Amino acid sequence: MTKTHETYIHELSERNPGIECLGVYAGATVKILHRCRKCGHEWLVRPYTLVCKKPRGCPHCAAVKAGKANKSYTTETYVDALSNVHPEIELVGSYPGSHAKATFRCVRCDHEWKAMPYSVLQGHGCPRCAKSGTSFMEQVILGALRLVFEDGMVLHRDKSAIGEELDIFIPSLKTAIEPGSWALHEKRLWKDKQKAELCRAAGIRLIIIYDKYPDEIAPPFANDCITFQGDFNKDDHAHLWSVVTRLLGSLGIQHEYSTDETAIIEAEAYERSKALTHDDFVARMLEINPTIEILGKYFNSNRRIKCKCTVCGREWDAVPSALLAGDGCWDCARAAIGESQRLTPDAFVKSLMSIDPTIEIDISTYRGSHARVKARCLRCGNEWEPAARTLIRKNPCGCSECRKRDRQAKQDAEYKAELERSKPHITCLETYKTRSTKLLHRCENCGYMWKTNPASMLKSVHGCPQCAKHPPK
Numbered sequence: 001m002t003k004t005h006e007t008y009i010h011e012l013s014e015r016n017p018g019i020e021c022l023g024v025y026a027g028a029t030v031k032i033l034h035r036c037r038k039c040g041h042e043w044l045v046r047p048y049t050l051v052c053k054k055p056r057g058c059p060h061c062a063a064v065k066a067g068k069a070n071k072s073y074t075t076e077t078y079v080d081a082l083s084n085v086h087p088e089i090e091l092v093g094s095y096p097g098s099h100a101k102a103t104f105r106c107v108r109c110d111h112e113w114k115a116m117p118y119s120v121l122q123g124h125g126c127p128r129c130a131k132s133g134t135s136f137m138e139q140v141i142l143g144a145l146r147l148v149f150e151d152g153m154v155l156h157r158d159k160s161a162i163g164e165e166l167d168i169f170i171p172s173l174k175t176a177i178e179p180g181s182w183a184l185h186e187k188r189l190w191k192d193k194q195k196a197e198l199c200r201a202a203g204i205r206l207i208i209i210y211d212k213y214p215d216e217i218a219p220p221f222a223n224d225c226i227t228f229q230g231d232f233n234k235d236d237h238a239h240l241w242s243v244v245t246r247l248l249g250s251l252g253i254q255h256e257y258s259t260d261e262t263a264i265i266e267a268e269a270y271e272r273s274k275a276l277t278h279d280d281f282v283a284r285m286l287e288i289n290p291t292i293e294i295l296g297k298y299f300n301s302n303r304r305i306k307c308k309c310t311v312c313g314r315e316w317d318a319v320p321s322a323l324l325a326g327d328g329c330w331d332c333a334r335a336a337i338g339e340s341q342r343l344t345p346d347a348f349v350k351s352l353m354s355i356d357p358t359i360e361i362d363i364s365t366y367r368g369s370h371a372r373v374k375a376r377c378l379r380c381g382n383e384w385e386p387a388a389r390t391l392i393r394k395n396p397c398g399c400s401e402c403r404k405r406d407r408q409a410k411q412d413a414e415y416k417a418e419l420e421r422s423k424p425h426i427t428c429l430e431t432y433k434t435r436s437t438k439l440l441h442r443c444e445n446c447g448y449m450w451k452t453n454p455a456s457m458l459k460s461v462h463g464c465p466q467c468a469k470h471p472p473k
Contacts, residue, residue, distance in 0.1 A: 091103075137179050147265065
């Protein structure tokens with residue numbers, strides 16, 4: 001049931017008495033103007049963030065409070081505090097103050113960026129590591145399912161089922177799982193709905209999981225939508241494992257994970273969800289496809305990198321995520337496909353005999369369907385070197401000389417039949433070649449012979465030029 005403006009004002013006064021509402025409540029996610037009773041700051045905010053279980057407060061007061069707390073830091077004390085919060089992040093240079101941007105470096109991926117010192121202490125980490133392409137929650141669920149199911153039954157980032165990427169897909173159960181953060185999916189909810197429609201059309205059950213979901217908002221999907229307020233990537237992992245247990249139960253599977261199993265799955269999930277360094281990427285490519293040599297510098301999973309095939313020597317710019325998914329050299333792939341589809345010499349000869357037994361080939365020159373082969377026509381003796389595939393395709397080419405002679409014979413018969421119908425007193429004495437090639441003709445009325453082309457003969461009225469000048473009496 002939709003909440004009224006009066007009900008919202010009552011909840012706000014109980015859960016956030018230091019903030020007053022200046023606008024009219026129109027929905028939990030519709031931003032309206034609010035004012036802080038303490039500092040007078042006014043800002044637009046979604047109402048549900050102020051009345052949820054962990055309500056937000058005035059952003060200006062929070063910034064002032066953080067600034068006061070950080071003013072006492074020296075470079076040494078800030079570095080100590082940073083090491084406790086983010087041991088993998090280093091401060092580059094001296095501490096400039098809480099609201100002056102400082103330079104930080106990630107020890108794990110060697111990325112440098114500028115940020116407010118207080119925001120890093122509040123938990124914000126390396127922006128590059130945050131864009132690894134997969135989340136810790138997704139990798140835990142994937143690892144947990146793969147432990148229960150047999151090898152190859154649980155697919156990751158599959159695109160073959162609906163044409164769109166599915167985070168986790170179990171083909172045998174026709175079930176897909178899409179875990180994600182509501183903060184990221186809220187702005188692209190239309191895409192999740194589109195994916196749900198594609199799954200429904202394909203007969204696939206889609207289970208969507210959102211963490212960091214507001215308690216005041218109803219789930220966007222009526223069925224198979226699991227929402228939690230906590231952040232599965234940071235909070236107590238017991239909540240995440242409860243989701244895994246709930247998933248297995250919905251699939252009709254009962255399994256209790258031991259402490260060792262959960263520890264191994266979480267460790268592997270952490271490794272997969274963090275951003276790769278250049279050395280990590282090269283090492284992983286050696287495991288996945290040792291025939292590809294990395295020539296460029298790895299930055300992230302979507303930025304193209306120059307690589308080289310050590311088999312054929314081809315160089316190209318590839319998408320790292322595609323390489324990690326198993327993509328290789330296209331030239332080698334085409335060659336492998338051609339090799340698998342290539343007919344043996346005996347099979348090619350057998351196929352040719354069934355299509356055109358009047359052609360024989362020199363079997364020693366056969367190198368595949370795309371290579372040229374020496375051929376000879378048994379009817380006319382003509383020799384030529386066609387591409388082998390043209391002899392056995394749906395419309396085979398055959399001998400060009402025989403084809404030309406057969407065509408001329410057909411045209412000759414057609415022309416003489418038309419001439420006998422329209423001008424029965426004229427006889428063609430030569431073989432038809434083309435419409436413009438002159439042929440010898442004879443008039444049976446006067447015996448006159450002359451040369452003219454078939455096109456002119458059929459268009460003329462009298463036919464014989466002698467009879468036209470001196471018509472018989």
